[in-house]
Amino acid sequence: MKGKKPSIGFKYAWSGIYFVIKEERNFRIHLFITSLVVFTGIMLKVSRFEWLALLLVIGLVLVAETVNSAIERLIDYVKPDIHPMAKKIKDLAAGAVLIAAIISVFVGLIVFIPYVCELWQ
Numbered sequence: 001m002k003g004k005k006p007s008i009g010f011k012y013a014w015s016g017i018y019f020v021i022k023e024e025r026n027f028r029i030h031l032f033i034t035s036l037v038v039f040t041g042i043m044l045k046v047s048r049f050e051w052l053a054l055l056l057v058i059g060l061v062l063v064a065e066t067v068n069s070a071i072e073r074l075i076d077y078v079k080p081d082i083h084p085m086a087k088k089i090k091d092l093a094a095g096a097v098l099i100a101a102i103i104s105v106f107v108g109l110i111v112f113i114p115y116v117c118e119l120w121q
């Protein structure tokens, strides 16, 4: 909106992040996995470009989960009763999270497997 202070927009965005952490168990699981990946990356001293890949997929998963949570709430708000279209929309949003998660597992394996193999040699 015109004339709105940018800091106020940030305040609402932070409250969105607060809601998703507080209300979404899956988001908290993703945060836990993120902390493990960051810890492993630091321990194994992965390269700058490997950090780039890891941070991109971490962001992809967290953003997908946040958008999925917003879509779930939108559907519950506009269509609280059981409806095939509500199911389809929610399943599509959940599918987006799954795609992001699968891609991030592959990226994690591609980055970490060579380091693990090196440790064993």
Ligand SMILES: Nc1ncnc2c1ncn2[C@@H]1O[C@H](COP(=O)(O)OP(=O)(O)OP(=O)(O)O)[C@@H](O)[C@H]1O
Pocket (backbone or CB within 6 Å): 024, 026, 068, 072, 079, 080, 081, 082, 083, 084, 086, 087, 088, 090, 091, 094
């Ligand atoms: N109004 C509805 N009509 C028909 N099916 C629905 C409806 N709401 C949810 N579902 C079905 O139940 C599934 C789970 O929906 P729900 O809103 O409980 O998400 P959730 O289990 O909280 O998901 P997440 O674990 O990602 O937070 C949906 O993917 C959909 O298949």
